[in-house]
Amino acid sequence: MNDASIATICARHDFDAGQLLQILRAVQTREGWLPAATLDAIATCLKIPRAAVEATASFYSFLHLAPVGRYCILFSDNVTDRMLGSRELMESLCRQLWVEPGHLSEDGLVSVATTSCTGLCDQGPALLVNERALTRMDEPRIAALAEFVRNKVPLDQWPTAWFAVEDNLRLRGPLLNLAAPQGNALRAAFAMGPAGWLSEVRESGLRGRGGAGFPTARKWQACRDAESDARFVVCNADEGEPGTFKDRVLLTRYADAIFEGMTLAGYAVGARRGLLYLRGEYLYLLEPLEAVLRQRRAAGLLGETVLGGDFAFDIDIHVGAGAYVCGEETALIESLEGKPGRPRIRPPFPVTQGYRGHPTVVNNVETLVATCLIALHGGTAYAGQGTPGSTGSKLISVSGDCAAPGIYEFPLGVTLRAVLEACGGHDAQAVQVSGPSGMLLAQSAFDRRIAFEDVPCAGAFMVFGRQRDLFEMVRNFAHFFAHESCGFCTPCRVGTRLIAKLLDKIACGHGSPYDLNELAQLCEVTQATSHCGLGSSAGNPVRDALRQFRPAFERRLRSLDYAPAFDLDAALAQARQMTGRQDSGAHLRGATE
Amino acid sequence: MSPEPNFLLDGVVVPFVAGQSVLAAAQAAGHDIPHLCWHPDFAAHGSCKLCTVKADGRTASACTLAAQPGMVVENRTPELDALRRTLLQMLFVEGNHFCPSCEKSGACQLQATAYALGMLTPHFDHFYPDRPVDVSHPDVFLDFNRCILCALCVRASREVDGKSVFAIAGRGMETHLVVNSTTHRLADTDLALTDRAAHICPVGAILQKRVGFTVPIGRRPFDTPGDEGHA
Numbered sequence: 001m002n003d004a005s006i007a008t009i010c011a012r013h014d015f016d017a018g019q020l021l022q023i024l025r026a027v028q029t030r031e032g033w034l035p036a037a038t039l040d041a042i043a044t045c046l047k048i049p050r051a052a053v054e055a056t057a058s059f060y061s062f063l064h065l066a067p068v069g070r071y072c073i074l075f076s077d078n079v080t081d082r083m084l085g086s087r088e089l090m091e092s093l094c095r096q097l098w099v100e101p102g103h104l105s106e107d108g109l110v111s112v113a114t115t116s117c118t119g120l121c122d123q124g125p126a127l128l129v130n131e132r133a134l135t136r137m138d139e140p141r142i143a144a145l146a147e148f149v150r151n152k153v154p155l156d157q158w159p160t161a162w163f164a165v166e167d168n169l170r171l172r173g174p175l176l177n178l179a180a181p182q183g184n185a186l187r188a189a190f191a192m193g194p195a196g197w198l199s200e201v202r203e204s205g206l207r208g209r210g211g212a213g214f215p216t217a218r219k220w221q222a223c224r225d226a227e228s229d230a231r232f233v234v235c236n237a238d239e240g241e242p243g244t245f246k247d248r249v250l251l252t253r254y255a256d257a258i259f260e261g262m263t264l265a266g267y268a269v270g271a272r273r274g275l276l277y278l279r280g281e282y283l284y285l286l287e288p289l290e291a292v293l294r295q296r297r298a299a300g301l302l303g304e305t306v307l308g309g310d311f312a313f314d315i316d317i318h319v320g321a322g323a324y325v326c327g328e329e330t331a332l333i334e335s336l337e338g339k340p341g342r343p344r345i346r347p348p349f350p351v352t353q354g355y356r357g358h359p360t361v362v363n364n365v366e367t368l369v370a371t372c373l374i375a376l377h378g379g380t381a382y383a384g385q386g387t388p389g390s391t392g393s394k395l396i397s398v399s400g401d402c403a404a405p406g407i408y409e410f411p412l413g414v415t416l417r418a419v420l421e422a423c424g425g426h427d428a429q430a431v432q433v434s435g436p437s438g439m440l441l442a443q444s445a446f447d448r449r450i451a452f453e454d455v456p457c458a459g460a461f462m463v464f465g466r467q468r469d470l471f472e473m474v475r476n477f478a479h480f481f482a483h484e485s486c487g488f489c490t491p492c493r494v495g496t497r498l499i500a501k502l503l504d505k506i507a508c509g510h511g512s513p514y515d516l517n518e519l520a521q522l523c524e525v526t527q528a529t530s531h532c533g534l535g536s537s538a539g540n541p542v543r544d545a546l547r548q549f550r551p552a553f554e555r556r557l558r559s560l561d562y563a564p565a566f567d568l569d570a571a572l573a574q575a576r577q578m579t580g581r582q583d584s585g586a587h588l589r590g591a592t593e
Numbered sequence: 594m595s596p597e598p599n600f601l602l603d604g605v606v607v608p609f610v611a612g613q614s615v616l617a618a619a620q621a622a623g624h625d626i627p628h629l630c631w632h633p634d635f636a637a638h639g640s641c642k643l644c645t646v647k648a649d650g651r652t653a654s655a656c657t658l659a660a661q662p663g664m665v666v667e668n669r670t671p672e673l674d675a676l677r678r679t680l681l682q683m684l685f686v687e688g689n690h691f692c693p694s695c696e697k698s699g700a701c702q703l704q705a706t707a708y709a710l711g712m713l714t715p716h717f718d719h720f721y722p723d724r725p726v727d728v729s730h731p732d733v734f735l736d737f738n739r740c741i742l743c744a745l746c747v748r749a750s751r752e753v754d755g756k757s758v759f760a761i762a763g764r765g766m767e768t769h770l771v772v773n774s775t776t777h778r779l780a781d782t783d784l785a786l787t788d789r790a791a792h793i794c795p796v797g798a799i800l801q802k803r804v805g806f807t808v809p810i811g812r813r814p815f816d817t818p819g820d821e822g823h824a
Contacts, residue, residue: 036775051760051773058762058771323764340764345639345657487742487761487768489640494683497766498717525679528652529642565718 020338061322069111121399168406203379210364211458243460261368401465492535697797699813
């Protein structure tokens with residue numbers, strides 16, 4: 001790519017360094033990856049240090065500083081994909097294409113690797129080819145896919161059925177029964193005035209659906225009260241928690257309500273601009289979302305005079321690039337500003353100093369849709385569902401060992417048992433609620449309730465049947481956190497890696513009870529000292545599983561006292577390879593390869 | 594006039610001014626809270642987590658925690674020092690820190706803090722990362738093996754020198770220091786020996802050339818018993 005076309009892309013973004021991530025995405029789309037000279041050219045264009053461009057470019061999984069295949073294939077590596085056979089499919093594909101996982105083929109044609117959960121757990125095993133989502137992979141599809149790649153068939157000519165993403169709406173409540181508001185919720189709120197509208201939200205008791213459960217009205221009020229000449233509304237559609245896919249469905253079917261919710265938030269806090277941060281894995285939703293924005297602009301629901309009044313509001317969409325940590329609101333804001341997604345020091349909180357230093361509310365997709373319900377039917381009606389501390393309904397994305405994975409809407413306060421009955425998870429030994437950072441709950445806890453005061457749930461509900469090995473679940477989650485740690489603070493950067501390494505040691509038969517104690521202690525240190533929620537919850541799966549499913553660990557322990565992680569015989573493998581020896585004298589006594 | 598506000602640090606009264614962090618107030622009053630990425634001349638970074646304290650029962654980084662009147666802060670308790678030893682061990686095993694052969698020995702804040710907190714072994718298996726050494730610059734060595742990602746050089750270069758010679762790149766365990774040049778060679782940046790960034794490294798990652806062992810072992814800042822941990 002020449003400097004002129006890079007300049008054209010930068011110009012389209014007003015040469016604004018705050019748009020660096022979007023610029024890098026656009027440049028990479030043309031070139032396939034980001035060569036060193038390209039980073040130089042972008043730095044020159046934007047008049048920022050080259051190191052700053054490199055810092056952002058090297059942070060995100062979907063930005064490549066080394067060549068990737070013209071077919072860049074990434075298997076979703078959530079535990080639910082693995083339970084559906086993703087690992088075997090990836091091995092099979094690599095065999096058929098003669099490539100090693102994680103390495104580019106010699107002709108530059110194809111690379112095959114894994115990526116964190118792509119949010120298609122209800123129709124896995126899933127994968128991304130050049131950032132396009134493919135669902136329900138199986139051996140015949142993999143064989144056909146390998147053939148397409150070998151014959152260099154363009155993606156557009158692959159069977160459309162492979163790209164089909166089902167919504168799988170299994171149980172509807174008030175939220176999923178909501179028709180596109182198309183301005184009706186706005187009209188209702190405008191009739192109340194900003195203060196009246198805010199008190200209606202307060203009346204509803206609505207709490208954030210992204211996991212933390214902060215009261216929405218309090219967040220909006222704090223932003224409204226903060227001194228500033230500009231305020232922002234951010235919709236967090238960076239749905240990265242493994243096992244969560246309810247926002248995917250909302251973004252697919254309820255986009256009008258999401259944008260109406262953002263506008264409602266803007267009206268309440270006095271913002272003129274909204275930003276929707278769409279995770280890179282959902283890139284296929286970008287064009288349909290832009291189309292809804294265009295419709296809303298044409299209908300006078302966005303723009304300088306919303307509904308013909310004096311309230312101005314418009315919305316831009318930013319696309320992420322593969323970084324789970326950006327789901328954390330301050331990391332998300334950093335990413336919106338074109339920087340690496342490292343969580344900020346808090347306070348100050350975004351409601352006083354958020355996007356570009358201005359007061360900002362960051363709300364989850366589902367929260368914003370719920371505000372439409374409140375505007376249309378009133379706060380009291382909304383609070384009529386759920387429990388006193390957790391009003392309203394909750395979308396639950398069910399995956400794993402059950403008859404009917406998909407989206408279920410329940411009033412908050414629903415028991416785990418009721419969810420399991422609805423989805424046909426009759427043989428469950430455990431469920432992981434709210435993803436790896438949430439809680440692992442065994443059968444004895446199935447009467448507990450999904451609510452902020454009992455078992456909080458941001459959306460994920462992964463079911464594990466009796467045949468499943470929970471140790472492997474824990475190991476999958478540990479590697480997920482190690483991969484997704486932003487690397488800023490010591491305990492998370494190193495601690496998550498140490499936890500993953502210890503689990504690998506146990507998995508390959510070198511574990512001892514000593515290692516289980518080590519694990520427990522590492523979980524405590526990362527929990528107590530980490531900079532943000534990622535690190536402080538990274539030990540949760542290990543801690544929960546050690547407490548409730550200790551035998552899953554113990555049956556792998558080789559010795560009852562200490563065993564070193566260092567394997568002397570394995571360390572000699574390179575020497576054996578170099579000398580071409582495999583005889584018994586080239587091995588330590590008693591060791592086999 | 595109302596009396597100066599204060600808080601309790603391990604039972605000792607520490608005065609502070611409004612807006613000051615627990616760490617800044619403690620250091621100003623002559624009380625040490627272990628730290629690596631904090632420096633009095635720069636805004637708090639909050640990444641090393643060595644300064645983790647318990648304030649009114651809750652763990653927090655002392656460098657980013659605003660002091661409040663009447664706050665009860667635990668600092669050098671056995672529990673917190675054990676946490677800190679683990680954090681130090683993490684830093685030691687993730688890089689390549691060979692104190693006996695390091696020019697910074699005796700003047701290294703990582704080493705001194707490890708002594709002060711009684712860290713006797715690295716405890717965890719070493720990662721032995723494969724990291725380069727950059728000797729390209731005429732006046733400065735850059736040894737990535739010893740970098741602890743405190744970002745002090747990043748901040749000094751940007752805020753004092755006005756240059757942005759350094760940045761933190763990558764993610765997770767791949768997080769690493771980079772220099773501002775296409776070649777990734779320090780010689781191709783505009784770093785000068787007179788820069789603040791050339792002298793702020795708390796460990797031996799950024800070292801001045803041709804002055805090695807000018808100050809003999811035994812007469813270095815942390816060599817005097819009892820001086821450990823005080824930069």
